[in-house]
Amino acid sequence: MKFKIKNLFIYIFVLMYILTSSISYSSTVFAEPDENEVQADDNSDIESDEDEDEDEDDEDSDLEDSESNDETENTNSKTTDVSNESNSLWPEGPKIKGKTAIVIDAESGAILYEKKKDKQMYPASITKILTCLLTLENCDMKDNVTMSHFAVYNLRYGDAHIGLKEGETISVEDCLYALMLASANEVAYGLSEHIGGSVEGFAEMMNNKAKEVGALNSHFVNPNGLPDENHYTTAYDMAMITKAALKYDQFSKIVGTKMHVIGKTKMTNEKRYTNNFHRMLYEDNKEYYQGIIGGKTGYTEESGNTLVTIAERDGRKLICVVLKSKKIYEDTKDLLDFGFEKFKSVTIDESTITSPTGMCYNKLAQALGKGIMTVSYPNGNYLTVPANADENDITYEIALKDENTTDSTKPTTTNETASTTKPTEKADSPSTPPVATVTYYYDNKEVGSIDISYKVTASPKEGNDDKGGFFKNITKKKTVNFFSSSIMKAIRLLGLILGITLLILIILAIRIAHINKVNRKRKEERRRKRLEIRERERREQEESYRRDREHRTNRDNHMR
Incomplete structure (x- = not known):
C-alpha cells in the first residue's frame, strides 16, 4: 500500500480540526449534582432519608414535602449555572460519595472545592464544634461543671457518653476533651446549662454565634447534634464555624489529641479514658492522613456519617467538611489531596x-x-x-x-x-x-x-x-494586566495545538511504518508462494519425464 504525502496532510488537518474543536477549556470545582435530587428553599431542603446511594433517587423527607415546582425549577437553574461554566481556570475537583462537601483555606477563607455547600443537612455530633467554640469563649479551663439530672438522663439508648453521674463535677478542660474526643452527649448538655443557663438559652447563643461567623443557613436547638427536625446546618456553615474555632490554640490541641484521661472525682475512684474517634489521627490506621491536625466525627441514622477535618502541609491549613457519605474518610482524603496538590498560596506583600x-x-x-x-x-x-x-x-x-x-x-x-x-x-x-x-x-x-x-x-x-x-x-x-494575560492564554493554546499536531504526526508515522511492514510481509509471502508453486511444478514435470523414461525402457526390454 502506497501512502501519499498529500493524504498525510489531509489526515493531519482533519484530525487537528476534530481535536481542537472538541477541546473543552472549562473546569469546575463543583461535583456533578444529582439530577434526581430536588433542593428546597429555607428549612424545607434538609435531607432526612436513610438511603445514601448516589445512583438511586432520594426519597423526600417530611421536611421536603412542601417543595413546589417553582422551587424545583430554581434549583435546576442554579445547577445549570454551575455545570455550564466556560473558560474556567479553576481545577476540577474529585468525584465524591458525600451529599454535600466543602474545602476551604483556613487562613484566606478561599473555597477550593464545593458540592452543594449551602444545602441544609442534619449535622449530628459535628455540632459539638460550635459548643466547644462557645465554651472556649465563655469559660476558664479550670472552671468546674456539675452534671444535672437532665444532662445525665436526657439521652437515648446508644447515645455516646462517658458515664458521668448526676451531681458529678469535672473541669471545663476535661469536659472539652470528653466532648470532642468521646463525643459525650451528657457533657454537651452540662456545658450548655453551665454557660447558657439552659439548653434553650445556650441554643440561642449558638445561633447568634453562627450568624456572627457567617454561618447564615443553620439553626441549632441543642448542643450535641442529637436528631431534631429544627437542628440543621450546611457544609459551608460548618467550615465557617470551624474556621472561627481555629483561632483558639486550645481547640487545635484538643481535636488533635488521641487520648485524654479524666481523673478521679468525688463520686468515682475510677479514671475515665477518652479516645478520639477520628481515624485519620492514627498512624497504624489505613485512614491515617499525613499533616492531620484533628477534627470531629458525627453519625445518626438521620444524618448519616458526617466529618470535619483540619490538616496542614507546607504551612497551608485546610478545613474539609463532608456530610452524609458512605465513604466519609475516602472522600475527605481525596478532597484534602486536591486542596494541597492543586493550589498554592500567594502572600500579599510588596514583592x-x-x-x-x-x-x-x-x-x-x-x-x-x-x-x-x-x-x-x-x-x-x-x-x-x-x-x-x-x-x-x-x-x-x-x-x-x-x-x-x-x-x-x-x-x-x-x-x-x-x-x-x-x-x-x-x-x-x-x-x-x-x-x-x-x-x-x-x-x-x-x-x-x-x-x-x-x-x-x-x-x-x-x-x-x-x-x-x-x-x-x-x-x-x-x-x-489583561493584555499580558490574553497573550499567555494564546501562547498556551498555540502550544496545545502544536503538541496535538506533533502527537498526530507521531501516530501517523507509526501507522505508516506499520503499514509498510505489513506490505513487505505480504510481498514476501506472495513471492514465497510463487517460488513454492514453481518448485512444485518443476518437480512434477521431472517426475513425469522420469516416468516416461521408465515406461519406454520397460517397453524396449519387453520387445527384446
Missing part, C-alpha cells in the same frame, strides 16, 4: 500581590478628608489560587467601610513626614481603623481579602477634600 495595585493612598486619604496618611494592612495575609495560576489573572474589588464609622474614630496624629507611605505596616491598634476592604478574585472566585487601615500623618491640604472622581469607580472590579 507579589501588593495592596492594591495602582491605588494611590494619598488620594484615598484626601478623598476621605484625612490628609496625607500612612496606609497599612496586616502582614502575613495571603491568597489561595490554583497551583498553575498566573498572578496577572488575579483581580480585586475595593469596598469602602461605612463613612460614619470611619469618622467616629479619632486617629492619633504622628510627626512622620507627609510623603511617607508604608503599605506593609501592621495595623494592630485602635489608632488604625479599617478604611476599606480589598477582596481578591481568581477566575471570578474569591481567593482572599484584607482590611486597609490608616494613620494620619499630616493635616488635610486645601482643595484635597473632594470625595468625587477618584471614588466613582472604586468598587468596580479591576483586571490586572
